[in-house]
Amino acid sequence: MTICACQSVKKMFGGSPVFTNLSFEIQEKERIGVVGANGSGKSTILKLIAGLEKSDEGTIAIKKGTRIGYLAQIPDFPESWTCLEVLHSAFDSVNQLKLQMAELEIKLSTEASEEQMGKWLDSYGNLQARYMELGGYEIESKIEKVANGLKIKPLLQNRFSQMSGGERTKVNLAYMLLQKPDLLLLDEPTNHLDITSVEWLEQYIAYYEGTVMVVSHDRYFLDQVVTKIMDVEEGEAHIYHHSYSGFIEAKEKKLLAEFQEFQEQQKKIKKMKEAIKRLRDWANRANPPSESLHRRATNMQRALDRMTVKKKPIIESKKMNLRFEASSRSGKEVIQMKNIAKIFHDEFLFHSVDLHLQYKQRACIVGDNGSGKSTLLHICLGQTTADEGEVKMGSNVKIGYLSQHHRYENPDMTVLDTFREEVAVAEGEARHILAQFLFYGASVFKRVGGLSGGERMRLRLAQLMHSDLNLLLLDEPTNHLDIESKEVLEAALDSFEGTILAVSHDRYFLNTLFTKTFWLENETLQAYEGPYDWAKQKRNE
Numbered sequence: 001m002t003i004c005a006c007q008s009v010k011k012m013f014g015g016s017p018v019f020t021n022l023s024f025e026i027q028e029k030e031r032i033g034v035v036g037a038n039g040s041g042k043s044t045i046l047k048l049i050a051g052l053e054k055s056d057e058g059t060i061a062i063k064k065g066t067r068i069g070y071l072a073q074i075p076d077f078p079e080s081w082t083c084l085e086v087l088h089s090a091f092d093s094v095n096q097l098k099l100q101m102a103e104l105e106i107k108l109s110t111e112a113s114e115e116q117m118g119k120w121l122d123s124y125g126n127l128q129a130r131y132m133e134l135g136g137y138e139i140e141s142k143i144e145k146v147a148n149g150l151k152i153k154p155l156l157q158n159r160f161s162q163m164s165g166g167e168r169t170k171v172n173l174a175y176m177l178l179q180k181p182d183l184l185l186l187d188e189p190t191n192h193l194d195i196t197s198v199e200w201l202e203q204y205i206a207y208y209e210g211t212v213m214v215v216s217h218d219r220y221f222l223d224q225v226v227t228k229i230m231d232v233e234e235g236e237a238h239i240y241h242h243s244y245s246g247f248i249e250a251k252e253k254k255l256l257a258e259f260q261e262f263q264e265q266q267k268k269i270k271k272m273k274e275a276i277k278r279l280r281d282w283a284n285r286a287n288p289p290s291e292s293l294h295r296r297a298t299n300m301q302r303a304l305d306r307m308t309v310k311k312k313p314i315i316e317s318k319k320m321n322l323r324f325e326a327s328s329r330s331g332k333e334v335i336q337m338k339n340i341a342k343i344f345h346d347e348f349l350f351h352s353v354d355l356h357l358q359y360k361q362r363a364c365i366v367g368d369n370g371s372g373k374s375t376l377l378h379i380c381l382g383q384t385t386a387d388e389g390e391v392k393m394g395s396n397v398k399i400g401y402l403s404q405h406h407r408y409e410n411p412d413m414t415v416l417d418t419f420r421e422e423v424a425v426a427e428g429e430a431r432h433i434l435a436q437f438l439f440y441g442a443s444v445f446k447r448v449g450g451l452s453g454g455e456r457m458r459l460r461l462a463q464l465m466h467s468d469l470n471l472l473l474l475d476e477p478t479n480h481l482d483i484e485s486k487e488v489l490e491a492a493l494d495s496f497e498g499t500i501l502a503v504s505h506d507r508y509f510l511n512t513l514f515t516k517t518f519w520l521e522n523e524t525l526q527a528y529e530g531p532y533d534w535a536k537q538k539r540n541e
Helices: 042-050 083-108 114-133 136-149 165-179 195-206 219-225 244-285 291-306 373-381 415-422 427-435 441-445 453-465 483-495 507-513 532-540
Strands: 002-013 016-027 031-035 057-062 068-070 183-187 211-215 228-233 236-240 333-344 347-358 362-367 388-393 399-403 471-475 499-503 516-521 524-528
Touching: 002 042, 016 042, 016 211, 016 236, 031 042, 031 219, 031 244, 042 057, 042 068, 042 183, 042 211, 042 228, 068 165, 083 114, 083 136, 083 165, 114 136, 136 165, 136 195, 165 183, 165 195, 195 219, 211 219, 219 244, 219 507, 228 244, 236 244, 244 291, 333 373, 347 373, 347 499, 347 516, 362 373, 362 507, 362 532, 373 388, 373 399, 373 471, 373 499, 399 453, 415 427, 415 441, 415 453, 427 441, 427 453, 453 483, 483 507, 507 532, 516 532, 524 532
Parallel strands: 031 211, 031 228, 068 183, 183 211, 347 524, 362 499, 362 516, 399 471, 471 499
Antiparallel strands: 002 016, 002 057, 228 236, 333 347, 333 388, 516 524
C-alpha cells in the first residue's frame, strides 16, 4: 500500500529550480536509499515529505494517520533535560498511562465505597492492559538496547542542551528509533557514528517494522540496508529496484542504452533534414516547380516537427580532477612506533602500541569513536607527544595531512588566496587548478570561513595535490564528499606513488584501497594483513 505519493512537484530556491517534475511513490515497508550529487536536492525531498518545506507546484499525499520521524530535525527539549529524559519522552503516550495508573494507585490506597473501589479497579485494569500492550514494562530495556547500540550510554545523565552537535544528532537518532514512526526519514545517519554503531544501525533497520527512506553517501551502508534506490539528477527522481551495487550496474546499462537511442535518433533527424533539403532542391529545379516534391518535403518536415527529441543523457558529470604527485621517494621505513602510550585524565587512552609502516604501504586505522585513532595520527605529525614509547620517522619523509576538522587560520580569506598561500602559483593558474576541484568563476572569491564541509575538503585536497609529499595522513577523508567525489578520491589515492595511513569509518573506502588494517580497541592496537572485511572476519574468529 502507498504511504506517500509525490506528483509533478516543482521547488525553487533563490529563483533557481531544484525540482522541475518530481514524481515518485513510497510503498509501506520499503527501504529506499536517496543518492545524487551534493546540491541535487536529496535533503529537500525529505523536508518536503516531513512538511518542513512546501512545494511550489504539484502534490505530496501522505497516507492518513502516518507518523513521520525526520532525523535531521532536532526537536526542542527543555533546557534542563538530560539525555535520558529526552529518550523517555519518546514514550509520552505510554508515560501518560503510567501517571494515570499512579493516580489510581493512590486512590486505591484510600478508603472508599465498595462500588467506587470496583470502578477504580476496573479502570486500573484497563489502563494496565493498555500499558502492557504498548510495551510500558519494556521501556527501560528498549532505551538500554538503543543507547548501547549507538554508544550513547555514557551521555545519558548529561544535559542535552550542552552536548556537541554530533552527540545531539546521535541522541536524536536514538529518540527517533524509540518512537518507531511509520515513515522514518534519515538524512546522513552514519555521519557521526563509528563502524560498530553503523553496523548496529544496519541490523536495527533490517528488522524495523515501518518504512525507511535514507539519504546517504555511505555506499556500504546502502548496500546493507536498502532494496530500492532513488537517483536524484537534473531535478528529477529515477527509481531503481536494486541495492546500491545493483543500481550502479543498472544505471550504467540504462545510460548506455539511452545514449545509443539518442545517437540513432540524431542520425535519423540528420537524414530527414538532408532528404527535406534535397526534395525542395529538386522541386525548385523542375520546370515548372514540382508541387508533389514540395508536398513530400512539407509532410516530412511536419513529421520531423512532431518528433519528440530525446535529451542527450549525461554520461560524464562534472567531477574533481584529482591526481596526487609523489615527490622524491622516502626511505623504506616510513613510520616506526614502538610501545607507544598516551594518557588522558590519568587514564590510558592506549598503551603498548606498535605501528610499523613501510614505503608504498596502504594502511588504515579503525576503531570506536574516542579510542584514539586521530591521536595516533597527531603523534605521527608531531602535534601530540606520546607519554611512553618511541616514534621514528624514516628518511626523506614529506607529510601531507588531511583532517575532517580542518580549519583555516584566517576565515575571511578567499578560496583563491588561501590556495595560493600554500601553493605558489600565478592567479590564472590557481583559478585553473581550483576549477578542477569544482570552484568555478566567482566561487573562488568565497570566504573560507563560509565554506561547507565538502567545499573545505575539496580545497584542502587541491592544496595537497600540488604539494611536495610522499606520505599521506588522512583523517576521515571521505566525510562531506558525495559518492562521485569519493570515487575520484579513491582513484587518485590508488595511483599515488607514496605511502598512505588513513583513519576512516567508510567501509567501502577501507575495502577498496587498504591492504593492512590496524584495529584500535581496549586501549591496544592489533594489526591485520588485509582490508577491513578480512580483518573483521579474523577478529571475530
